[in-house]
Structures are given as C-alpha cells and as structure tokens.
Amino acid sequence: MKKSEKILIIVILFLFLGVLVFGHHFTTPLLISTFILSICYILGGFYFLNYQNDKDKLKILAGIIIGSALGVFTFTLWLPVSIFRKILVSINIIFSIILIGLWIYNKNNFNKNFKHIFFRSVVIAVFTSFFSFSSIHFNTYRDFLLRMLKPDSSLSNNLLMFEKIDEYEDFMNLKKYDLAIVKANEAIIYGKKWRDYDTLYYQDFSGAYEFLSDAYIDYGDEFFNKNDFKDALSNYIKADSILTHKEFKPKYVESTEGDIYWNRYNLLLTYNKLLDYDAYDSELDYLVDNYLKVKDSFDIDYHYILESASNNYYTRSYYSDAIVLNKSSLTILNQDSINNINLFKSTYVRLIKNYLITDSTELAKTYLKKYEKITSNNDCQYLFYKTRILQKENIKEALEFAEKTCICFEQENKILSLFFSNLLLLTLELENSNYKNFEKQIKITQDLVSQTDNKSYNQSFIDEILGYYNFIKGNYIDSKKYYVKALNNPKNNEEVRNNSIELKIAQINDELDINYDRSNLNLKIIKFLSEFESNYPGTTTFHNDLGNINIGFNTKLSDSVFKVTIECYKNFGISKSSNLGVAYNGLATNQFHRKNYKKADSLYTIALKKLNEFYGKQQNVNQLICYSNIVELKLNEEKYDLGLDFLNKARLTKINCFNKEVTIYDAFLLNLEGDLIKGSTKDISLSTEKYNQALNIAKNYFDDNHRFIKKLKNKIE
Numbered sequence: 283m284k285k286s287e288k289i290l291i292i293v294i295l296f297l298f299l300g301v302l303v304f305g306h307h308f309t310t311p312l313l314i315s316t317f318i319l320s321i322c323y324i325l326g327g328f329y330f331l332n333y334q335n336d337k338d339k340l341k342i343l344a345g346i347i348i349g350s351a352l353g354v355f356t357f358t359l360w361l362p363v364s365i366f367r368k369i370l371v372s373i374n375i376i377f378s379i380i381l382i383g384l385w386i387y388n389k390n391n392f393n394k395n396f397k398h399i400f401f402r403s404v405v406i407a408v409f410t411s412f413f414s415f416s417s418i419h420f421n422t423y424r425d426f427l428l429r430m431l432k433p434d435s436s437l438s439n440n441l442l443m444f445e446k447i448d449e450y451e452d453f454m455n456l457k458k459y460d461l462a463i464v465k466a467n468e469a470i471i472y473g474k475k476w477r478d479y480d481t482l483y484y485q486d487f488s489g490a491y492e493f494l495s496d497a498y499i500d501y502g503d504e505f506f507n508k509n510d511f512k513d514a515l516s517n518y519i520k521a522d523s524i525l526t527h528k529e530f531k532p533k534y535v536e537s538t539e540g541d542i543y544w545n546r547y548n549l550l551l552t553y554n555k556l557l558d559y560d561a562y563d564s565e566l567d568y569l570v571d572n573y574l575k576v577k578d579s580f581d582i583d584y585h586y587i588l589e590s591a592s593n594n595y596y597t598r599s600y601y602s603d604a605i606v607l608n609k610s611s612l613t614i615l616n617q618d619s620i621n622n623i624n625l626f627k628s629t630y631v632r633l634i635k636n637y638l639i640t641d642s643t644e645l646a647k648t649y650l651k652k653y654e655k656i657t658s659n660n661d662c663q664y665l666f667y668k669t670r671i672l673q674k675e676n677i678k679e680a681l682e683f684a685e686k687t688c689i690c691f692e693q694e695n696k697i698l699s700l701f702f703s704n705l706l707l708l709t710l711e712l713e714n715s716n717y718k719n720f721e722k723q724i725k726i727t728q729d730l731v732s733q734t735d736n737k738s739y740n741q742s743f744i745d746e747i748l749g750y751y752n753f754i755k756g757n758y759i760d761s762k763k764y765y766v767k768a769l770n771n772p773k774n775n776e777e778v779r780n781n782s783i784e785l786k787i788a789q790i791n792d793e794l795d796i797n798y799d800r801s802n803l804n805l806k807i808i809k810f811l812s813e814f815e816s817n818y819p820g821t822t823t824f825h826n827d828l829g830n831i832n833i834g835f836n837t838k839l840s841d842s843v844f845k846v847t848i849e850c851y852k853n854f855g856i857s858k859s860s861n862l863g864v865a866y867n868g869l870a871t872n873q874f875h876r877k878n879y880k881k882a883d884s885l886y887t888i889a890l891k892k893l894n895e896f897y898g899k900q901q902n903v904n905q906l907i908c909y910s911n912i913v914e915l916k917l918n919e920e921k922y923d924l925g926l927d928f929l930n931k932a933r934l935t936k937i938n939c940f941n942k943e944v945t946i947y948d949a950f951l952l953n954l955e956g957d958l959i960k961g962s963t964k965d966i967s968l969s970t971e972k973y974n975q976a977l978n979i980a981k982n983y984f985d986d987n988h989r990f991i992k993k994l995k996n997k998i999e
Contacts, residue, residue, distance in 0.1 A: 291615045294319065302426075317356045324349035344399045347377045352406050354414060356518075362846060371407070371414045414750055419448050434475070443472035443490065450493055459501035466494035481732045488532050492541070495524040499545055506548075509736075511555040518548045537578075543569070543576045554594050566591055585614045585625065592632055599814055601640045604968070608633045623656055628661070638674075641819040641854055646671055662690040673710065675858070677897070681710045695855065701730040701740060708747055712754065715902055715939045722750060739773035741877040745781065753790065754903050756946030756983060762790045781810050785827035792831060795988050800835060804828070819854055822847035822861050829868045837872050860904060863893035867908045874911070875944050879919050886912050900935040906947060913954045923964035929954055952976035953994060971998045 289448040294315045324346050351374035354367045416422075453462035469490040502517030524530065525542045532538035546565055553562040569587050577583065588611045595604035611629045615622040617623035637646035650667055657664055665687040672680035684707040691700040704727040711720040727744060734740050749764035769783045784803065791798050807828050814821060825843040832840035847865035851857070870885030886908060893905045909932035916925030929951065936947050956972030959965050979996040984991050 284532065291319070307365045313356045316352060316478070320349045320353035320356070322349070324353070342401070347374050348399075348403050348406050351410050354410050365718070368414050371410045374403060375407045375411065378407045419444060421445075421448070439472045439475040443469045443476060446472060447490065447493060450497070451745060452807050454497065454500070457500075457504070459497050459504060462497040463494065466490060466497055469839060470494065474620075476965065478582075481627070488530060491524055491527070491530040492532070492538070495545070496539065498524065499548065502548060502552075502809060506552060506555075509555075511868075515549070515552045515556065518545055518552060521545050522549070540576045543572060547590075550587075551590060554590065554597075559598060562594060566594075577985065579923065580614055581617070582614065582625070585611045588614075589629065589632065592636075596632070596639075601636050601818070602816075605633065605636045609984075626656060627653060628980065631663060631667065633960070634670075638667075638670055639818065639820050641674070641856060643671060643674055643856075660690065661692055662696070662699065662703075664686060665690055666699075666706070669706060669710075673706075673713075677710060677713045681707075681714055681716075686711050697730060697733045698735070699759075701734055704730060705743055705747065710940070712747075713897075713902070717940065717943075718778050719752075724751075736773065738771060742768045742771035742773065742779075745771070746779070749783075749786065753786065755940070756793075756984065758790045758793045758946075762787060762794070765790070781807060782824065782827070785824065785831065788831045789827065794984065800831065803833065804836065804839065817846060817850045819851050819856055819861065822850050822865070826861055826864045826868065829865070833868060834875055837875065840964070841869060841872050858892075858895045860893060860896045860902070863889045863891075863896065863904060863908070865889075867904070867911065869912055874915055874918075877918075880917060883912075883913055888914065900931060900938050903939055903947075906932055906935040906939060910947075910950055910954065913958070917957050917961060918952070920961065922958050925958050926962075929958065944979060946980065949976040949979035949983070949990075952979070953990075953997075957999065970998055 288985075297311050297315055344799075350370045354370050357367060392799070411554060446465045450462050450465035450469060453459070453465060473490050486919035498517045498521035502514045502521065505511070505517065514630045522542065522545055524540060525545065530538075546568055550562060550565040550569060553559075553565060573580070573584055573587070576618070588607045592604045592607040595607065608629055612626070615625050615629065619626070630649045633649045634646045634653070637643070637649065646667075650664070650671065653667075654661075655665055659665075665683055669680050669683040669687055672683055684703070688700065688707055689704045691703050704723065708720060708723055708727060711717075711723060723746070725745075731737055731740050731744060744766045745768035749761050749768060752761035752764060765783050765787050769787070785807065788798060788800070788803055790796075790883070808822060811817075811821070811824060811828075825847045829844040829847075832843075844865040847861055848869075851862050853860060856862075866885050866889035870882045870889055873879075873882035873885060889908050890912075891903065893902065893908060897905060899905075909928050912928045913925050913932060916922070916928060932951055932954075936951065938944070940947075952972045953976040956969040957974065959972065960969040973994050977991065977998065980988075980990055980994060
C-alpha cells in the first residue's frame with residue numbers, strides 16, 4: 283500500500299469518527315478526502331494498485347471500479363439515491379464477488395496483490411452499499427445522515443420527518459393513537475420546513491397528512507367501540523378537517539376523496555348514536571349525493587348506507603321512509619343474491635320490524651315467509667318475529683312461540699337476544715294473566731341483565747315491565763317507584779318510552795289521588811303525537827292513556843283521542859285488539875259521567891265484545907275493569923239484578939286473573955256489592971259488612987285521605 287494512500291485512508295477514518303462524535307463540522311472535509319481518494323483510484327489505479335507483474339489493464343480497471351464506487355459516498359447527502367449511484371456500487375459488488383470466486387477456485391495460487399484489491403473492493407462495497415441501499419426508515423442510516431447535516435438544513439428536516447413517521451407507525455401498531463397523532467403532527471411540521479413552507483411542494487409530504495387523518499379515524503373508531511360517541515365524533519371531525527385542509531395536496535386525489543367520503547360515513551353513524559338528527563340528515567344528504575363520485579355503480583357499500591338510514595328513520599318513527607330504504611337495499615342485494623344471504627336476512631328483519639310497528643301484519647308475514655325460505659323454522663330470529671306477529675293476533679299461541687324462542691337463544695348462548703326474548707315472554711305472560719309464571723320468569727330475566735353489556739339501559743326495561751305488572755295488580759305505590767326508576771335511568775334517552783312512562787305515572791297519580799300538572803302533560807303528549815308522520819294502531823296506546831287521564835277532567839279531549847284509536851284501527855282493517863276495547867270502555871265511561879246511561883251501556887257492550895275477542899272471555903284485568911264499570915252503571919240505572927249478574931262475571935274474571943290472591947279489585951267489588959245490597963234489599967247490616975271488608979283491604983293500598991277510603995268510611999257511618 284502506498285504511503286499517500288495510507289495517509290488518505292487514515293484521514294478519512296479520523297474524519298468519519300469526527301462526524302460520529304462531533305457532528306456536521308467534519309462532514310465537508312470527510313467528503314473532500316473521500317473524493318480525493320476516489321479520484322486517485324480512478325486516475326492512478328496502475329500506481330496505487332501496484333503489482334509485481336505488469337498487468338496494467340487490470341490495475342486500471344480495478345482502480346476505476348473501486349474508485350467510482352467510493353466516489354458515490356461524496357454524493358451521499360443527495361437524496362433520494364439515484365439509479366446511477368446504485369449501478370456504480372453494484373458493479374463494485376459484482377467485482378468483489380468475482381474476486382471471491384477466483385479466490386475459492388484457485389486458493390493456493392491467488393496472487394497477493396489480488397488479495398489487496400479484493401480487500402479494498404469488499405470494504406468499499408460494504409461501506410458504499412450502506413449509504414446507497416439503506417432505506418430512509420433504517421434508523422442507523424438516518425442517524426448517521428443527521429450527524430452529517432446541519433441541524434436545520436432542508437435535508438435534516440426531511441430525515442426528521444421520516445423519523446417521526448417511523449415513530450408514528452410504531453405507536454399505531456401499539457394502538458397508542460394519541461401519541462401517533464403527536465408524531466404525525468411533528469412529521470408535518472418537519473415536512474413544511476423541508477419544503478420551506480412552499481405550498482407547491484406540499485404534495486411531497488402528503489403522506490404525513492394521510493397518516494394524521496388515519497390516526498384520528500382509528501382513534502375515533504376506538505372511542506366509538508367503547509360507546510364514547512362524543513370523543514369519537516371529535517376525532518372524526520378532526521380527520522375530516524385534515525383530509526379537506528387547503529395545505530393537503532394529495533398525490534392520489536381519487537383515493538383521498540374516498541377517504542373523505544367514508545369518514546363522513548363515520549360521522550353519520552356517530553351523529554345517529556348522539557341523536558343529533560339535523561347533523562345526521564346533513565351527512566346522509568352528502569353521502570347519497572356523492573356516492574357515484576367515489577363508486578362507479580351502486581354496490582354493497584351503498585346497501586350499508588341505506589340500512590343505517592333505515593335504522594335511523596325507524597328510531598325517529600319515519601316508518602314509511604325506512605321501508606322505502608329497505609326495499610332499495612333489497613334491489614342492491616339482488617345483484618349478488620347468493621353471496622348476500624345474511625344481508626338479506628337482516629334487511630327482511632328490518633322490514634318485518636317496520637311493518638309490525640305500523641301494524642301492517644300481513645306484509646310482516648310476507649317478509650317473514652321470505653326470511654323462512656333462506657333459513658329454517660328453528661332459526662331463533664324467525665321464532666322471535668313469528669312471536670311478535672302472533673302477539674297481535676293470538677296471544678296464547680304467541681306465548682308458546684315465545685317460550686320456544688327463549689330456549690333457542692339459550693342454546694345459542696346469545697345473551698342479549700336471550701334477554702329481549704325473555705322480555706317478550708314476560709309481556710305475553712302479563713297479557714295472558716299468568717302472573718305466577720311472570721313472577722318466576724322475572725327472576726330469570728333479572729339475572730340475564732347482569733350478563734349483558736349495557737346493564738343500566740337494559741335494567742330500565744325490567745323496571746318498566748315491573749311497573750306495569752304492579753299497576754295491573756293495583757300495587758300503585760310500587761308501580762310508581764318502578765316507573766320513576768325507569769324514567770330517571772341515565773341511559774334511557776328515548777322520547778317515545780319516556781312519554782309512555784309519564785302517562786303511566788299520571789294514571790297512577792290519579793289512582794292515588796296525587797295532584798300533577800295535567801294540562802301541561804296534555805300539551806306535551808299532543809305535541810308529541812302531532813310529530814308522527816301518521817297514526818298507526820300501535821301508537822294508539824298513547825291516545826288511550828291520554829284519554830284515560832282526562833276522563834272526568836277534560837271529557838272533550840278524552841273522547842277525541844279515544845275516537846282516534848277507533849278510527850285508526852278501522853282504517854287499517856283491524857278488528858281484534860285490546861286497544862279497541864280500552865278505547866270503547868273510555869268512551870263509555872265519559873258518557874256515564876255525562877249521565878247518558880243508554881249510550882254508555884251500548885259502548886260498554888262493544889268494549890266487552892272487543893276485549894273478549896282478543897283475550898277470550900273473562901281472562902284479563904281490562905275485562906275486569908269494564909265489568910266493574912258496567913256494575914256501577916247498573917247501580918245508577920237501579921237495575922240491581924243486572925248489576926249483580928255483571929258483578930258475578932267481574933268476580934269470575936278476578937279469580938281467573940289472580941286466583942285466590944287478595945287485590946285492590948276485591949275492595950272495589952266488595953264496595954259495589956255493598957251498594958247493590960243496599961239498593962236492592964235495603965239490608966244495611968249486610969251492606970255495612972261488605973263496606974268494612976272493602977275498607978280493610980283498601981287500607982293496604984291507599985292512605986286515609988284517599989277518596990275511596992273516605993267514601994267507604996262515610997258509607998259505614
């Protein structure tokens with residue numbers, strides 16, 4: 283090795299160490315020294331690569347190859363690495379491989395000077411390959427380049443941008459999205475510095491904007507999956523602001539438009555969860571109007587948008603719109619019917635739900651049959667909706683299917699579905715007056731609540747049904763406690779349920795002689811009912827409850843809403859329903875208060891007929907109430923024999939409902955019996971005995987200031 287070559291190599295090594303230790307101050311001397319050595323090899327290979335033989339051509343070739351490869355290092359700060367630089371390094375690598383092959387092939391006769399060339403070639407190949415073929419994401423390579431550069435140079439900012447992107451990707455893999463967002467923002471800052479804040483070149487680091495938006499979207503998804511919809515919304519909005527920012531110059535515009543579009547779909551879903559329907563409608567308009575800009579034709583993605591909108595409209599009681607969207611979904615699914623079986627099932631279920639709530643029972647049956655064709659009659663969902671349909675037509679048969687449904691979901695171990703199927707079973711036990719079965723079943727259902735995810739919300743359904751159960755039995759104080767608990771449940775934010783519960787509490791207040799703002803409640807419910815796009819038989823429960831709290835107070839309003847119920851069922855061609863019986867009973871009671879006894883009698887007769895058609899004879903509390911009202915009517919008409927006949931029917935109904943259990947209805951019936959005895963036989967002693975028996979029972983349900991208690995005491999005195 284020549285002395286001058288040794289000196290240059292030693293200088294280069296010291297300068298290399300200087301860069302590693304002290305940084306960019308040694309960069310220029312290092313590059314100059316390396317350049318000089320490379321020129322020496324290229325121009326003086328025959329001198330530096332001196333052999334004991336006279337093969338000048340080989341010396342010159344070797345000098346050019348290793349000198350050119352070494353010279354590549356002087357351009358190491360020129361990024362990105364050009365193909366030409368990689369070719370020069372590759373030629374040296376090939377040259378090294380050839381020398382290795384010669385050495386292996388002719389070990390014993392491998393010339394000593396060949397070895398010197400070989401070692402130079404290999405060392406330079408390794409050194410230059412590191413700087414020519416290393417990825418910008420290779421930390422060691424990037425760190426060395428940063429040591430060579432001034433801290434705030436353009437290239438150092440470029441390298442720091444890549445460093446932050448690597449850190450971003452590490453945090454994304456760990457699902458630490460908050461830290462990934464910080465790193466993506468830092469990458470954007472370094473990207474701007476790299477391009478000196480010249481917006482013409484922002485496209486060169488557009489990926490950093492995309493990374494930032496991806497982090498916000500994934501962070502939003504994480505919050506959404508945890509039901510933290512406010513934080514999810516915040517992140518989706520931030521993602522949208524990044525994707526649409528004027529500084530973002532995407533390289534692939536169509537891809538970015540797709541990202542914007544589907545992030546708006548995230549916003550749609552989140553606004554739906556937050557019940558922000560104005561914002562939801564705005565997002566839906568955007569998605570519908572712009573779908574064909576991101577897709578060439580309507581496909582399965584559009585189906586998901588329509589189904590989301592359908593669910594939203596169902597929640598908001600826009601049932602006809604929801605049905606239209608479901609049918610549009612079916613059109614899309616028919617494009618690939620074989621591969622969309624499960625999606626067909628879910629869409630059929632949505633149609634069944636919409637038709638059930640709008641009391642279009644025959645259409646619900648039609649889609650249940652379509653559902654049955656692509657499943658089996660042992661499918662749990664099929665059984666559930668079969669039960670729901672039967673609930674409107676035959677509550678005894680519905681009860682049988684409800685029991686099968688619960689067994690089915692229990693076998694599938696689907697806790698939430700099992701919970702709601704048990705709720706349906708509980709409702710049917712009440713409608714069939716199977717109170718003992720209900721009491722057993724409520725314990726099972728209560729145990730299921732603790733196994734569901736949304737325990738608090740699901741508990742509100744239990745409280746509501748317990749409120750209704752105690753209301754039926756005349757346990758008004760307990761009933762009110764359960765209804766108030768359900769109403770105040772922080773997870774219960776559904777207007778329909780809350781208004782229904784408030785009406786039930788109002789009826790309990792009437793039973794307990796508790797004053798409340800009846801006028802304000804009337805206005806609230808009337809406004810609520812006016813917001814429905816149309817009345818359906820299923821919504822007439824509100825009309826009946828509103829009518830009941832106004833009997834004897836606002837008879838005109840009471841009559842009008844009961845008539846809405848009757849007219850609604852007539853328009854839908856439905857003749858069998860408990861709601862019809864309740865409405866006719868209410869109209870009859872209003873006529874009774876007006877002392878229009880003949881009209882009241884005919885309306886009570888119709889009420890009993892409707893109730894008997896739905897429940898069967900003398901099976902339900904609604905029938906018991908109707909019989910009691912008729913007894914009171916006959917008393918006022920002084921038709922005591924007829925009154926006694928209806929009293930016996932009322933007693934039989936009470937026994938069929940409650941067996942031997944003593945309830946508040948026993949007190950009411952004993953009071954009526956006392957009145958009948960006093961009116962017909964004038965037997966004061968016997969009638970007083972009945973009043974005393976009624977009073978002893980009533981004291982268990984009402985306080986001393988209750989009107990019924992006072993009335994009984996007055997009669998006894």
